[in-house]
Amino acid sequence: MIVYPNAKINIGLNVLEKQVDGYHQISSIFYPVNELFDIIEIFPSKGFSFSSSGIAIPGNNNLCVKAFELLRLDFKIDNVTMHLHKQIPIGAGLGGGSSDGAFVLKALNELFKLELSCIELEKYALQLGADCPFFIENTPKYITGIGEKMMSIDFDLSSYKLKFIFPKIHISSIEAYECVIPNQPQKCLLDLVNQPIENWKKIVKNDFEVAAFVKYPQLNKIKEKFYDDKAIYASMTGSGSVIYGVFVS
Numbered sequence: 001m002i003v004y005p006n007a008k009i010n011i012g013l014n015v016l017e018k019q020v021d022g023y024h025q026i027s028s029i030f031y032p033v034n035e036l037f038d039i040i041e042i043f044p045s046k047g048f049s050f051s052s053s054g055i056a057i058p059g060n061n062n063l064c065v066k067a068f069e070l071l072r073l074d075f076k077i078d079n080v081t082m083h084l085h086k087q088i089p090i091g092a093g094l095g096g097g098s099s100d101g102a103f104v105l106k107a108l109n110e111l112f113k114l115e116l117s118c119i120e121l122e123k124y125a126l127q128l129g130a131d132c133p134f135f136i137e138n139t140p141k142y143i144t145g146i147g148e149k150m151m152s153i154d155f156d157l158s159s160y161k162l163k164f165i166f167p168k169i170h171i172s173s174i175e176a177y178e179c180v181i182p183n184q185p186q187k188c189l190l191d192l193v194n195q196p197i198e199n200w201k202k203i204v205k206n207d208f209e210v211a212a213f214v215k216y217p218q219l220n221k222i223k224e225k226f227y228d229d230k231a232i233y234a235s236m237t238g239s240g241s242v243i244y245g246v247f248v249s
Helices: 063-074 096-111 118-128 173-179 189-193 197-203 209-215 217-228
Strands: 006-018 024-037 039-044 049-054 080-086 141-144 149-152 160-165 233-236 243-248
Touching: 006 096, 006 189, 006 233, 024 160, 024 189, 039 096, 063 080, 063 096, 063 118, 080 096, 096 118, 160 217, 173 209, 189 197, 197 233, 209 217, 209 233, 217 233, 217 243
Parallel strands: 049 080
Antiparallel strands: 006 024, 024 141, 039 080, 141 149, 160 243, 233 243
């Protein structure tokens, strides 16, 4: 079986407060981006193995392997051979690792006929990471809590053209959250994005940009270049570092 885990972008990202457990309350809109994707092949085998190609994956904290181990705790599934061809940049705010883990859960559910519902898969995905549940249904969502609270929304950018710049800058989530200053916005993000997209430039913000643009001034220059090139809206996605622009098709 071959699956194609896609990336996501954030339309606005407010960091609201830090909890006592160290996690942060956020609000954001997650939007799936099918133009950017990884490739995962999975098939049953006598022994378990995982390999990867493409962009190098640092460390041993791979969500594909964790997803398999998580389901194997509850189900008698066979070993599998998994190969990940990594194309979505790492530490870029595109959710590539989260998508990989979620898509492995979905693939194993189908491969071994586990008949898990989306809600059940989302519960497993949350054990992998806060962003992972989004990729189960993989449709536009309004995200709150630490990322686990999702509300489906009618939100469509398909009539616009998305462009991306991939700086050679890796921003870890830990680094980003250490620098961000939580605050409560005056207006709900949902209300802001329901305004004409031409208004977003002044009102729809990613709170991670403040510290990231100070530490990496080239990121702000990329964003401004998008506006110079007539983008309707431009933003850093997630905790960075990829910048995207929304253009009239």
